[in-house]
Amino acid sequence: MTDVSGLVRTSDVTLPIRIAGAALAASPRLEQIAEFDKWFADSAARNLTTVTPVPLEELAGWSFDERTGNLAHESGKFFTVEGLDVRQPGGRVPHWTQPIINQPEIGILGILVKDFGGVLHCLMQAKVEPGNCNGVQISPTVQATRSNYTRVHRGKPVPYLAYFTDTARHRVIADVLQSEQGSWFYQKRNRNMIVEVREDVEVLEDFAWVPLNLVHWLLSHENVVNMDARTVLSCLPFSGMDLVGLLPSGDDDFRASLVRSCSELSGSRHGTDTILSWITEARARADTSASRIPLRDVRRWVRSPTGIAHETGLYFGIMGVDVHASGREVARWSQPMLRPSGDSLAAFLVRRIDGVLHVLANARVEPGYFDAVELAPTVQCTVGNYADVPPADRLPFLDEVLTADPSRIRFDATHSEEGGRFYHARTRYVVVETDAELAPREYPDHRWLTLNQLVGLLRHSHYVNVQARSLVACLHSMFGREWQRPNVIVR
Amino acid sequence: MTDVSGLVRTSDVTLPIRIAGAALAASPRLEQIAEFDKWFADSAARNLTTVTPVPLEELAGWSFDERTGNLAHESGKFFTVEGLDVRQPGGRVPHWTQPIINQPEIGILGILVKDFGGVLHCLMQAKVEPGNCNGVQISPTVQATRSNYTRVHRGKPVPYLAYFTDTARHRVIADVLQSEQGSWFYQKRNRNMIVEVREDVEVLEDFAWVPLNLVHWLLSHENVVNMDARTVLSCLPFSGMDLVGLLPSGDDDFRASLVRSCSELSGSRHGTDTILSWITEARARADTSASRIPLRDVRRWVRSPTGIAHETGLYFGIMGVDVHASGREVARWSQPMLRPSGDSLAAFLVRRIDGVLHVLANARVEPGYFDAVELAPTVQCTVGNYADVPPADRLPFLDEVLTADPSRIRFDATHSEEGGRFYHARTRYVVVETDAELAPREYPDHRWLTLNQLVGLLRHSHYVNVQARSLVACLHSMFGREWQRPNVIVR
Numbered sequence: 001m002t003d004v005s006g007l008v009r010t011s012d013v014t015l016p017i018r019i020a021g022a023a024l025a026a027s028p029r030l031e032q033i034a035e036f037d038k039w040f041a042d043s044a045a046r047n048l049t050t051v052t053p054v055p056l057e058e059l060a061g062w063s064f065d066e067r068t069g070n071l072a073h074e075s076g077k078f079f080t081v082e083g084l085d086v087r088q089p090g091g092r093v094p095h096w097t098q099p100i101i102n103q104p105e106i107g108i109l110g111i112l113v114k115d116f117g118g119v120l121h122c123l124m125q126a127k128v129e130p131g132n133c134n135g136v137q138i139s140p141t142v143q144a145t146r147s148n149y150t151r152v153h154r155g156k157p158v159p160y161l162a163y164f165t166d167t168a169r170h171r172v173i174a175d176v177l178q179s180e181q182g183s184w185f186y187q188k189r190n191r192n193m194i195v196e197v198r199e200d201v202e203v204l205e206d207f208a209w210v211p212l213n214l215v216h217w218l219l220s221h222e223n224v225v226n227m228d229a230r231t232v233l234s235c236l237p238f239s240g241m242d243l244v245g246l247l248p249s250g251d252d253d254f255r256a257s258l259v260r261s262c263s264e265l266s267g268s269r270h271g272t273d274t275i276l277s278w279i280t281e282a283r284a285r286a287d288t289s290a291s292r293i294p295l296r297d298v299r300r301w302v303r304s305p306t307g308i309a310h311e312t313g314l315y316f317g318i319m320g321v322d323v324h325a326s327g328r329e330v331a332r333w334s335q336p337m338l339r340p341s342g343d344s345l346a347a348f349l350v351r352r353i354d355g356v357l358h359v360l361a362n363a364r365v366e367p368g369y370f371d372a373v374e375l376a377p378t379v380q381c382t383v384g385n386y387a388d389v390p391p392a393d394r395l396p397f398l399d400e401v402l403t404a405d406p407s408r409i410r411f412d413a414t415h416s417e418e419g420g421r422f423y424h425a426r427t428r429y430v431v432v433e434t435d436a437e438l439a440p441r442e443y444p445d446h447r448w449l450t451l452n453q454l455v456g457l458l459r460h461s462h463y464v465n466v467q468a469r470s471l472v473a474c475l476h477s478m479f480g481r482e483w484q485r486p487n488v489i490v491r
Numbered sequence: 492m493t494d495v496s497g498l499v500r501t502s503d504v505t506l507p508i509r510i511a512g513a514a515l516a517a518s519p520r521l522e523q524i525a526e527f528d529k530w531f532a533d534s535a536a537r538n539l540t541t542v543t544p545v546p547l548e549e550l551a552g553w554s555f556d557e558r559t560g561n562l563a564h565e566s567g568k569f570f571t572v573e574g575l576d577v578r579q580p581g582g583r584v585p586h587w588t589q590p591i592i593n594q595p596e597i598g599i600l601g602i603l604v605k606d607f608g609g610v611l612h613c614l615m616q617a618k619v620e621p622g623n624c625n626g627v628q629i630s631p632t633v634q635a636t637r638s639n640y641t642r643v644h645r646g647k648p649v650p651y652l653a654y655f656t657d658t659a660r661h662r663v664i665a666d667v668l669q670s671e672q673g674s675w676f677y678q679k680r681n682r683n684m685i686v687e688v689r690e691d692v693e694v695l696e697d698f699a700w701v702p703l704n705l706v707h708w709l710l711s712h713e714n715v716v717n718m719d720a721r722t723v724l725s726c727l728p729f730s731g732m733d734l735v736g737l738l739p740s741g742d743d744d745f746r747a748s749l750v751r752s753c754s755e756l757s758g759s760r761h762g763t764d765t766i767l768s769w770i771t772e773a774r775a776r777a778d779t780s781a782s783r784i785p786l787r788d789v790r791r792w793v794r795s796p797t798g799i800a801h802e803t804g805l806y807f808g809i810m811g812v813d814v815h816a817s818g819r820e821v822a823r824w825s826q827p828m829l830r831p832s833g834d835s836l837a838a839f840l841v842r843r844i845d846g847v848l849h850v851l852a853n854a855r856v857e858p859g860y861f862d863a864v865e866l867a868p869t870v871q872c873t874v875g876n877y878a879d880v881p882p883a884d885r886l887p888f889l890d891e892v893l894t895a896d897p898s899r900i901r902f903d904a905t906h907s908e909e910g911g912r913f914y915h916a917r918t919r920y921v922v923v924e925t926d927a928e929l930a931p932r933e934y935p936d937h938r939w940l941t942l943n944q945l946v947g948l949l950r951h952s953h954y955v956n957v958q959a960r961s962l963v964a965c966l967h968s969m970f971g972r973e974w975q976r977p978n979v980i981v982r
Contacts, residue, residue: 007845106774276950280668283597353497354497460951
């Protein structure tokens, strides 16, 4: 045998155990919760922000381009609101145009983690964003567009940024480009990073080391953990070994099936090669083309003093806001925001197959995706848009979710989407257990996957959409014990 | 323990062994070679094709759009020649425009494989393409653009297509979208598929079951195995287990290090997480933007009766050809082709690190890539472009390859690039062994990877570029014995 001392044999095998161990820890202690509550309330008090809707025409620094009608900042940075022309031959709507946010820069969403006494902690920030319906939420350690960290807006430097731009001295646990809402963003993606440090880190105002099980506990509460934090958390490698050995015996069946689902030794309904081939086929088949067009050329959307809206009032609108923040890098600014016409639903149907939990993923086309198709929740929609739709046109599985017996609902919490771009965008994240077996022929765009398979795909870009990533984080949060069902503990 | 009888535990563990076993088999027997030669010569004789250069203005069915100047087919299908505007702030050339081939359809490149007497065979086609410098080459079982198989050009149906479009009854070994030349194509990608059949398959004229070790043997010969075959072959899962056990003892050191490189148990210089983070960082850093523009707006390229060329004569040109083929789907057609200004070089420096072969991959930006950066050979260039360049501007590692001692050259064969779009595009594929250790700080865009790591990345899209994929196929071909060094057996 050759000397292989200069080689890396494998990733640190203790990492998934340490992550899962932290997640499996019992509910956070009351003193932890009280301490978090005080820190969070203090941050909220320090970071009072007022957000005032204003006409788009009056947004300081922003204007409509004379030629294209696109809405852009005078610096040429941040983002623009443009038009998108979408063609889906054979689709339910074969052709439409819509406004879209174009933000070609790749930002960094990074969480710093550290082991304290054997428990993984995340350095989280309490942060206000103008679109939040409730002020402060907890966000990643670093949440910075390239404009942020190259300081186009002349704000303060981004704290902790160097941990993510100069990683050589640290341990990179996850580092992957992931896309965001493909109906609202044109090919937007951010670099999702988790970096482990061993050294001492100064904890600045509005930052705190939060134990992973407390972060998970917070996910069962409404509008506390922001979208950027959820997408980064979903990239934690919750797999890679036989985690089942961690389970205390006599554990409740659902949770045991969840832990088994995260273990690559448990097997899966379909082999990963089969899943990859299914995704490749969906991408090759997707005949969707999306071209950027001048906002001026978007049809059936109207501009009024209150903003841009679809003539039916459906989908979303573009509005302007003036922001006055006391605790942010810049005290005052103005920006356009996208306001959805109603709350969204993102639901996974889940099923125990031979004792291993599987989620029903949907290979979904959205016009703004970087690569045509991503895996989405079983059901993802704005529920209001389906209120008057005849049964034949109902979305598959929507009624199963909306009428599920409460005993079948394993997770149910509403979270906010990106508060820097979206105004009061809320999504109800639901996990509903079913016994139904589905014929693949009947649902060619749905497949049962284990969490281990989703986590494997999450090491790479453009496989799992942002709503499904939030649900992956929520499912991982159910490793913990008492609070696995909604509303068992209410803050 | 739960009953998991309904679950797939893992992929077929015998597959990598069967692939490697077929590759490790001794050189093809003389009678196999003779039989192949006869079949190949017969096909060549049947498929005589004449290719006549014609002015672009006289290409039947093709014309320059009056408004954009783009060159397109009257059907709107096949492909167009358009312009590309490339900006690389801080790059050696920060801004340029160029013609580019736009072919947004995803085609299928598929090889059917079957086990005969324990040896994997590939169903290969002897096929002429107009750009080939030597007539017939061996190509995948199916090599079809969507225009081909939807029969836009009213040709015959594509043989064997159903094996790749309806895979349920067969075994899908690989199925992944892979990009092609990012300097010549705009975001082109094809579906690379390998499907294993157990049933009898009728062998049509110009097709033959070729044992994998004979396919590999052919890779050491010039211009026999076409680009599409090479890229599909690179996706064969040559890893996943400890292949070292297959090695007869006393084997030559280089080959043993190659086999170890394919085994995931051998370890690697950098962990795969580190490699993924390095690629993510390169993509986030790449500030390249490439926008399609009208061909009319491309600067410094001139149109003459012989085609479109750069004013220096460098890079490539666009020419027209009339094709008269006796053995293809359509007997006569006309098309534009891209003609490179000179032969290319694609070379991997390789190094044994603790007995495990590593290749030096380059994270390379090309404007037509789907996702900004892909892993390329250590050196990839048109050598002629560097003839008069002062030493300081020489490409890294180019001189190491061009002046390598012959005893260091482990593989050296010239192959053709896509003969359906490129006219006489040849690349010299070279593998050169080195002992040099490189400081990562000095070469931030180069990293040592094992073949097992490259094969792992090849399960996913947009990681390994088409030139590096050809080299992966060539390296795999060196599993075989006597012909691992160039020119040992000359046909």
